[in-house]
Amino acid sequence: MLIKPGRSSGNLIDRRGGRGGRGGRVGLGLGGLVVVLIAAFFGLPVDQFLGGGGAATGPVETTPSAPQDEASQVVDAVLASTEDVWGALYRQTGDVYPEPNLVLYEGATPTGCGYGQAATGPFYCPSDQTVYLDLSFFRQLAALGARGDFPLAYVIAHEVGHHVQNVEGLLGRSRSNAMSVQTELQADCLAGVWAHYAQDEGGAVTLDDADIEEGISAAAAVGDDRLQERAGGVVRPESFTHGSSRQRAEAFLAGYQGGDYAVCFR
Numbered sequence: 001m002l003i004k005p006g007r008s009s010g011n012l013i014d015r016r017g018g019r020g021g022r023g024g025r026v027g028l029g030l031g032g033l034v035v036v037l038i039a040a041f042f043g044l045p046v047d048q049f050l051g052g053g054g055a056a057t058g059p060v061e062t063t064p065s066a067p068q069d070e071a072s073q074v075v076d077a078v079l080a081s082t083e084d085v086w087g088a089l090y091r092q093t094g095d096v097y098p099e100p101n102l103v104l105y106e107g108a109t110p111t112g113c114g115y116g117q118a119a120t121g122p123f124y125c126p127s128d129q130t131v132y133l134d135l136s137f138f139r140q141l142a143a144l145g146a147r148g149d150f151p152l153a154y155v156i157a158h159e160v161g162h163h164v165q166n167v168e169g170l171l172g173r174s175r176s177n178a179m180s181v182q183t184e185l186q187a188d189c190l191a192g193v194w195a196h197y198a199q200d201e202g203g204a205v206t207l208d209d210a211d212i213e214e215g216i217s218a219a220a221a222v223g224d225d226r227l228q229e230r231a232g233g234v235v236r237p238e239s240f241t242h243g244s245s246r247q248r249a250e251a252f253l254a255g256y257q258g259g260d261y262a263v264c265f266r
């Protein structure tokens with residue numbers, strides 16, 4: 001996959017300390033850190049642990065900034081591309097696409113859905129309409145032999161797919177496993193719609209068939225994102241199953257081939 005640097009998204013928030021960003025730091029207070037470590041040690045779901053309040057103290061970067069390093073430039077370019085595609089699709093129906101934010105973080109970070117941590121994988125939080133990515137995820141992808149940037153782009157487009165579902169009022173209607181697989185496959189389909197249009201008219205990305213197959217299998221191997229939502233003021237982590245790699249590839253292709261998002265909502 002080829003990603004051409006285009007406009008900056010303007011919705012990228014970099015909370016990584018030290019590298020990149022503007023020195024933005026995760027405001028993880030000592031108490032929060034201890035809870036995260038304990039939870040990590042015992043394998044407990046951190047979000048359940050911290051549910052309801054969040055233990056954040058200290059400042060947390062909330063202001064979008066221009067990408068400062070290569071990794072965040074790629075993320076930024078893909079995010080901008082999703083905004084272009086969904087913005088155009090929403091305009092066609094006379095609507096305005098409410099752009100999500102994307103937070104880059106390392107280790108752990110407070111979110112509108114409780115604490116996010118690297119082990120959670122990439123996820124979308126409906127209550128603050130934000131995608132959360134820990135870049136160690138992409139090192140995992142590379143370690144799995146994922147080539148190129150497509151797995152990364154696919155993951156972002158999938159999480160943005162959850163955002164579209166949220167905007168359309170399609171999230172959180174059912175907690176049954178069958179429905180959660182449907183939700184995940186629909187997000188894959190919406191990622192396919194993005195890929196379809198992202199290639200048009202000298203768009204930001206160029207994909208070939210190998211990109212798609214490798215990307216989906218790599219992302220499926222590690223992309224166990226947890227869709228989280230706030231219900232009744234209590235954070236309940238949801239460990240959604242995503243469907244098999246084959247199902248995911250088929251869902252992606254359904255959106256990708258025709259670019260018709262209505263196909264995803266059937």
Ligand SMILES: [Zn+2]
Binds near residue numbers: 159
């Ligand atoms: Zn998902």
